[in-house]
Amino acid sequence: MPNAQAGDLALLYGPDGKRFLIRLQPGEVLHTHRGMIPHDALIGTPLGRTVYTHLDMPFLALEPSLHDLLLKLRRASQIMYPKDIGYVLLKLNISSGKRVIEAGSGSGAMTIALANAIRPHGCVVSYEVRPDMLSLARKNVDSLGLLPYVDFKLRDIAAGFDETDVDACFLDLREPWEYLEQVRQAVKPGGFFGALVPTANQVIDTLTGLQRLGFGAIEVEELLLRPYKPVPGRLRPVDRIVAHTGYLIFARTPTLGEATLPAEGAPLANAVTIPDEPLQPESESDPPGT
């Protein structure tokens, strides 16, 4: 475990679960509700320590996870939640080496997750039409050292993307159905498309657009995260939760060849059959549903 240095990020986790994210700077002091901790008490020692405030209250000094960082992002808009981000990364097949485009950049939460996932050999191109948002997203991405993996473009994607044959595209904007033709031109045939929208009306409009343009394997899903109070003698869900972040829409871009497949039935078949039968990756034929 290397020693923490000036400029590193550290997560201070208090006795009541409150979390403070700081960037270590010599001479600075963290003021918490339970007392002060000088940054110099952390610089030069490894993270993974218990430190004490001047009131002798213990805090865990930890390396922040990507999850911690996403939740603490400086934001000017609603950011995507980690529960959705982790799932989108899997559904869009994001991994080291992939070329991905997104719009808009927003506060950069998805940008950061994408950049972190395509490292060290892929790239992310992030389009944003608002200069202030792009500036914030760039700053957030830079603060985590991920700027080498991201190309920001201040641009209305109505004019199209510069890239072609990319692996995947994710849209987090108000009217994704307006840009599906642009997506089709930028993503390779059969590539991955995803979008997040908050309302059922937007889902309906996006589905209509996806079907019209011949996207395949269309899916709509929602993820609910339910935290529990981690008390062994009184285990129970927390009283109140975030009950809605958005609807996730996934599809494969139109393939070479003229045919379009109907979307209906796909997720249903999927949902019904997955857990019932052992499936085999090498098998010749693998019908999942009845």
Added chain:
Amino acid sequence: MPNAQAGDLALLYGPDGKRFLIRLQPGEVLHTHRGMIPHDALIGTPLGRTVYTHLDMPFLALEPSLHDLLLKLRRASQIMYPKDIGYVLLKLNISSGKRVIEAGSGSGAMTIALANAIRPHGCVVSYEVRPDMLSLARKNVDSLGLLPYVDFKLRDIAAGFDETDVDACFLDLREPWEYLEQVRQAVKPGGFFGALVPTANQVIDTLTGLQRLGFGAIEVEELLLRPYKPVPGRLRPVDRIVAHTGYLIFARTPTLGEATLPAEGAPLANAVTIPDEPLQPESESDPPGT
């Protein structure tokens, strides 16, 4: 888009949403419920095509995503679901270059996701006590070309892990509370711990163990995935869903220094405060709760 070759995996997506995963082999034929497709119709052409069965039914021939592959794994046990896997990867801070241990290997679903995420510079060590399971997991990992990133060990982890100072540890076994001391010795101070268990009783026992051994930042969460029928004129959730896969437990391993923090309040504070206030990564002080 390169041409598909013998040995490549391809996902055939039928007109009613049925999915077939095949490994391309010259001379082989895929028999679907809508007719036959010879593998040779795919070999030598790029994926992302529409192909037709001998009954003239269209199928999308697609590159499978990691998500598709996980759902189609040859399995001898309940596998982890992608919804949980994507979230665990974020919570355990898994990314390129990390050193991770897991037990047990099971059918290898989590192993595959971990290996894919730490590429190309990290490593996964996967412990399994049953030879048949280890053999299946290894085969599944190998079939996706990820074996170079995984070290399988046929071992009861009651005897401890060989590794020390690893970044993270994930346990998917019946009694995780029996192995927390072993986890503490293998993971670096303040490192990431995760577990998945199906019953509330197991959650209670694991929480008790985590508190006793001084783990910090303890959280219990559950993810529910709700698919919708993607029909624009009749948008609605599907009738029946998988309503329970397991409870997710997260914690940070004990830190250097004697103090232990109470777990209660942590997730609650977290849940209450995230969306209410703009948070800033570089800020000196960042109290998330009220």
Added chain:
Amino acid sequence: MPNAQAGDLALLYGPDGKRFLIRLQPGEVLHTHRGMIPHDALIGTPLGRTVYTHLDMPFLALEPSLHDLLLKLRRASQIMYPKDIGYVLLKLNISSGKRVIEAGSGSGAMTIALANAIRPHGCVVSYEVRPDMLSLARKNVDSLGLLPYVDFKLRDIAAGFDETDVDACFLDLREPWEYLEQVRQAVKPGGFFGALVPTANQVIDTLTGLQRLGFGAIEVEELLLRPYKPVPGRLRPVDRIVAHTGYLIFARTPTLGEATLPAEGAPLANAVTIPDEPLQPESESDPPGT
């Protein structure tokens, strides 16, 4: 506890949780998967007994609850689920003495619940356009002895309801927005309106209609029922559940006086404020929100 008599309904609950609903008839025999039980073993003795099949397997012989009966109804259409029915009864303020109309009758599940709740002094008028459905609903209502409380009408409600000044109206049909003017004329000013629809599109159309006609206090809600395996040593949710029955829509019919209130904000304010502050029924002023 009176003795069971010929013609009574009895619920037989098997050792594995299977349930059989029978109407006691002298000389008849119930054939279960665990053996036979002659009805005469039940007739003339009180329910609340354990009886044995000819294979010596124990069954509980129980008085069926309304909940049991609703789930066992002979049906020709999707019936409403008890979870929704119980909530609708409260929201529509149904109790002894109320006058209620519904359309359509369907298989009579909601009719039965309404009739049971308005007993002994109220009445239910149930409209249905299909003769076969009305016949089935009437038969189901009659089988539970509730026919004295229900007036069935074979009628398209496009022509309006016969009744005026009723307390509440519930619509369980495909296009509730087509009949809101008819509802307004039948229900007393400020009375209770409810509807159940399966798709988001129908919710949108119904909301549009409700706003246009000046309905107030509009709410849309969904109830999810999550059963657990009742095993004390392995408590956990069941794997698969019914995840969607329908969206519930509630409103108050237009009041005397011209003004219409905007719907937005109502349920939100409600959701936010209910549990946070003690509220008082007799208080002069009771602002629930912030």
Added chain:
Amino acid sequence: MPNAQAGDLALLYGPDGKRFLIRLQPGEVLHTHRGMIPHDALIGTPLGRTVYTHLDMPFLALEPSLHDLLLKLRRASQIMYPKDIGYVLLKLNISSGKRVIEAGSGSGAMTIALANAIRPHGCVVSYEVRPDMLSLARKNVDSLGLLPYVDFKLRDIAAGFDETDVDACFLDLREPWEYLEQVRQAVKPGGFFGALVPTANQVIDTLTGLQRLGFGAIEVEELLLRPYKPVPGRLRPVDRIVAHTGYLIFARTPTLGEATLPAEGAPLANAVTIPDEPLQPESESDPPGT
């Protein structure tokens, strides 16, 4: 529609969805955030009117539903939520004429719902050990005119219930498993038992007690209520919801005869089979499972 009179309850529903519950009194004035409304503007006219504040803001003056009243109860403890209450009434087979006991009285929310449901011919006996709570519950029940149907008893139920052969018993207290023998003696054989507890630990202990004492048809369930913003152009779930009120436990009291049935499988079989097949109340044999 009769005219509202002094002493009646009225619900004032504001233009932004805020709700005020008042008891009409000559000369009194309701002060809202949007202006004042004199009670005399309502007394002597029917409810179901739009009234205006002195600032000319419209309010709906409505008859409150039982649902409205339950949410506005003067409370000294967490009350049961209407979503749970409506379901419990169905599961415990509560209707006009039934004899029901409950403990404790709490703030009287469940007492009110029970009393309203057994009217005009049944009775509720409500046990409470704390004089202040009993006093509040009685006051709340009285304020809705339901006192004739409720018999309050200031008593620790460890000493047993006075009643025997009642139809149903509901426990809303910390340790329901301590009183199951008392329940068995008070409720008729095969009668209805229900309980609400907030933690998984309490569920486990209650299940253990129910099995030991031979209760049958044991079920554990949870109800989640998800409100939507009722805006037709932007339909979406509200951001934050009450995610946990409690676990509901249901069982039938021990029957005459010695045998006890295993609980496992019951709810599962139930959950799996209900919607798949048409069921018939008069049928001789009705196996719901596979």
